[in-house]
Amino acid sequence: MLTTFIHTGDFHLGRPFTFQQQGNYFGKNKRKELWKAFDDMIAYTKNERIPLVLIAGDVFDSVNVLTMDIKRVAEAFATLENTWVVIITGNHDYHGENSPYNKVQWSSNVYIFKEDVFRSIYIKELNTEIYGMSWVKNEYRAFPERSFNTIKLDHSRYNILMIHGEVANQSHYLPIDLKYIEGKGFDFIALGHIHKPGIAPGGVAYCGSPVPLNFGETGERGFLISLVEVDRETDNYVTSSGFYPIPSRKYETIQIEISPDDTYSNIIEKALSCETAENRKQNYYRIRFVGYINPEIQLDWVNDDLQESFYYIETDTSQLEPDIDLDKLILENENNPIGQFLEALGNIEDPEVRKKAIIYSIEAMVSEGVLK
């Protein structure tokens, strides 16, 4: 019978990562980190002799990933001699005409669902029946209800359901009504697609992405591990699920408040004190400066000045306002060309361009002694 299993997916292997800063270097490192997470999961499966691994879709980032990447996955699964690997496809690696799953040979311990209706595989030695549907195109606006309704569970078996989709009333990514599918009485429902891991009571879980893929993906990442026991009194299966974290660089977005009194060194200081030196060298940082800045200070080089103190840093100054009372300046220069010039700057439509134009012009006028 089934004792333990892993639920994972959403690796997005083969993704080309792009970064604002020195994209290629960071992109290559990110690619390595992603493969390391996959290899960690494989090693854990071997070491702990996990009999079953569920892949809940999007193990590949697209249907166009390199064949060598697909082969790498197939070869890793083939080394899991005592493990069943059951796969559904997702919206990224859907099993269509150009399916990545057709490009390589899979070992006999791997089972891939290849239809967008519910089918099942019964693994006798684990007394486990796994139901799943795969994506064969890149959009589903409705849940395959008719197919789902034909499922009749054998409750002497441990029953698992695998779906890649979104728990929502409406979605282009296979909307799932959780209450409705829970009503069927599965022992475990393994969901994929949402990258934030989440385990709900009653054996429903999103495994999440095993490493964060961008600044939108925060918090701990890893795969899920479940233990299955039989309650001796009721003879029912009892599943307890936990989270196995995989170490990876985190994405952190930090907001830093700037005031007109801050000098350039103060601003650098504020950015550096946002985190410990150890964390700064470990994670990806996006620092967003907000508030009002002395217009004499330009932040064009702030990223370069911070770079060596961080593993990765990008800065966002778009929400920073120059500490200028434009209306007052215009009023003070009402009867001269400077006033007209400032007024014209104030009328520039694009707020980013307007802000930059005002800062640079005033800076120039102050340094030339035209404006005091």
Ligand SMILES: [Mn+2]
């Ligand atoms: Mn997906």
